[in-house]
Structure formats: structure tokens, C-alpha cells
Amino acid sequence: MLGLALALTVAGCATRPEANGASAQTPNSGNEQADKNAQIRLELAEGYYQRGQTEVALSEVGKALEQAPDYVPAYTMRALIEMSLGRNAQAEASFRKALAIQPNNADALHNYGWFLCTDKRYAESFAMFKRALAVPGYRYPQRTDLAYGVCQYRDGDIAGAERTLRAGFALDPANPALSTNLSLVLYRQNKLKDALFYIRRVNSGQYANAQSLWLGILIARAAADTLEATTWTNQLVQRFPDSREAIASQQGRFDDSSLLPR
Template sequence: MNKQTRWTDRGCFASLPPAILVLGFALLQLGGCASHPAQSNGSTSATPSTGSAEADKNAQIRLELAEGYYQRGQAEVALSEVGKALDQAPDYVPAYTMQALIQMSLGQNPQAEQSFRKALSIAPNNADALHNYGWFLCTNRRYAESFTMFQRALAVPGYRYPERTDLAYGVCQYRDGDLAGAEKTLRAGFALDPANPALSTNLALVLYRQNKFKDALFYIQRVNSGKYASAQSLWVGVLIARRSGDALDASSWTTQLEQRFPDSREAIAVQQGRFDDPSLLPR
């Protein structure tokens, strides 16, 4: 799996094709990143062999087709291709994980959970399945269960993407009201991937919520001074700069927000002076 992280103007978005990113992070909505189910590659995925290299290869081809259909908005066709992959290799864990992600995007939560559980019954230490199941549980406000899944993923020997799980884990701690825990987890992710704007933005927001304005300013500056600045990151930057007394950044980010994203709700809020509007930040 390519470790290169893709981004959108809405924020995070994953270490895989955007289609399989059913978790819209949208920065300030504080979503986690869903991950494409990795292929069998040793301890990282802990995916057992189906016993047939040809069957695995054929299943992988079907999964690639499924991704293509999903990217074109053909989720049902994508699910059909995943089904064909499982016909080729019934114990192919990446297929169950992808199936679950697509089902999540369709709002088929019972089916998605069944798919996640099937994947983990075959490979209990598959870090990708653990990560994505953790995010599924988080989006359904089953926070304690989600934390367990994230912790298990992070404990998998050789796991290649701990920063991705730190992001999702920290976001879910924030949603559960544990700001101190979220700060600690997001800082751990930032230490591993300081160039990740999703980690910097979420960490800045968590610090802002704790009235640590100077510290928050450091992290949001990293995002808003680069190419990944969004309407949401600029809005957060404006709020932080105003509270930290940084008039220069507050003015600069306000101008960028109004010029680059004039129709965004954040730009409209700036124009109306609604800097205390709670609806513009997640609870």
C-alpha cells in the first residue's frame, strides 16, 4: 500500500484512493481516516494466506475493480466485485475490510459490523481491520470499544501506519470529551508525521479547546502557511489568532478565507462577525 497521504480541501483523507475513504474527516468535523485494506504483507496486516497465490491475485484484481466502481459512485457494483473477490478467496481479509467500508458508506451498519467481525475472526491482529473497525465504532459513539480497537492496532508488531491510527484515536477521544487524552494521542501522531495537516489541525483545535492558544497557534500556522489550508483550517486559525493576540495572522487568514472560500459558511461567519458561533466547531 502506498503510504503517500492524499488530501482534499475538506481536510484528511487517507492513505488510499479517495473512494475507499468513506470517513470524511473534514478537519473540523474531526473525522478519522479510513484506510484501504492492505494486501497480505507479513506482520503489518497479519493476513493469513488463502492457500492459493493465484486466488489471492484474482481477489486483489477484483478489489481494484471495486475501488474503481466506488470512485465513480457505483457502490452496489463495487460490492458485487468484492463478492466476486470473496468467491475467489473466501478467507481474503482485505476483501472483508473493503466490503465493510463500502457498507459503511451506504449506511448499512449491521452488515458493515458483520464484515469487520468476519475479517477479525480470520486475522485478529490485522491492523487495518482493527483501525477501520475502531473508526466504525467511534462513528457510532461506541467510544470505549473503539479505543480498544485502536490500541490493538497500535500494538501490532511492525504496524506501518501508527500515525493514521493516532489521528483517528485522538479524534474519538475528543468526541468522547477527553481533551487531555486527545492531546496526548495527537501529539504522538504528530511526532511520527509532522507534515500531516490533519494531525496539526486537530491538535490545534484540541489545544484551543483547552485555552492553550499560543501552543495551538504553532500547529495551525503549519497548516495555513502551506498548500493544504482549507476554509475550516483558516477559520480555526482566525479563532486561535484572535485569542492569542496575533493580529497579523488573524488578518491574513481572514483575508485568505474571504478571497479563497467566499461562499463557505466560515467566510460568511467572518463577514458577520460570528466568531463565537458554536455550530462552526465540533462539540
């Protein structure tokens, strides 16, 4: 994830292939030069993808797979690019191909789970997240807890989302996305003291943004914490004056449901 991958939603929860103990990140086609070429092509694809040159990135992934047809990270990368282009059928085919080659690739399981979540296929997405978390040696369970918890929230399981996000927070307490989303689900359950604790962690640091400040204002107002609410309102207006949240605060629209996910 780049920077703060999300504030109250997780459009950035899909992540490019990363090394972990359970995933074969180096190709093994039996041809050393072909394997090296495939790795280089995939690195180029990632660079193009990050710069928004998606079609060029797809071309490079295709060249990587020509060199190493069973290169799982290349299929995962292809799925992510296709997903970003709205080509869901192709993305799903790529995810399935990756998992057919390596069923316990935690990276592919995580990203496929997020794909299914964005398609509102929640039960299927939860199964993928659970499989990813069960992979021995998985190095990034906190990112899967984050995605899993947000998807539970989207499915209406607020209590389940709290449990999952707390598990992620225990692993990575410095992660602002986990703190923000955990504060949101606590706020939805009227657990205002706990919600304030987690949103303070974000709003007092470098990752505070318009959405986290807005959420903090709503929690503080509900908790009758006038000082905190005033402090965050001032920060919101001063730092993000053109944001929807700042405009809503100046207009007194603190009950505007469109500014927080349901």
C-alpha cells in the first residue's frame, strides 16, 4: 500500500505482489536466463503500473509470462492491473490461474479476497482472507486483517469487523488505516471512549487527513468532548479548506450521512 492506503475505505487494500515465506517469488521454469528475464519484465510492469501506464504494464506482464508461464506473482500482478481497469472477468481468471498453480500463495489469496469483496461477494472473500491468514510464515497478516475487517463492516458485521481490526492493530499499532477503521466501527457501536482513543492516534500524527479529522469530530461531538471537537474542526478547516468535510463542518452539516460509509 502506498502511504495511507485508506482513511475510511480501502480502495488501496489490493497490493502488488510482495515477498513472503510461502510464496514462490522467483520463477522456476528450468531456464536460468528466462527466469531472470521474467523477473525483470515483472519489475518493469510494476513500475509502469505505479505510474498509471496500465496497458504498457499489462504488456510487460505478458512478456514475463512468456518467459516463465508458471510465474505466480505475474498472474497476481496481471489480475491487479485488470482489476484497476474494471476488467473483472479477466482479473478473476488471472487470480484463479495463480491459485491453481500455487493454492497457498498468501499474496494471491489476499488480493483475490479483496477483489471478491469489491464485487460484494462477501462470503467468498472471507474464505480467501482466512486462507491467507492460515498460510504458515505469512509475513503480512495485518494487511489482510485490515481488508477482512473492512469487508466485514461492508457486509454489516460490525462486531466481527471490530474483532478482526483489533487483531490487526495488535500486530501493527502504528498503522493509521487500522486505527481509523477501528475507530469507525467502534463509533458505529457507540463505544465512544475507545473510538476516541484510536482516532486520536491518527489525528495527532502525520497521517491525519480530512476524513480522519471528520470522523474524530463526529466521535468527539457524540462523546460531548467539546475541546477535541473544536480542535479537530479548526485543523480540518485550516489544513483541508476545500474538502467536502471542511465545507460540511462550516455549514454545520454534522449529520450528513454521505460523508461516512454505511
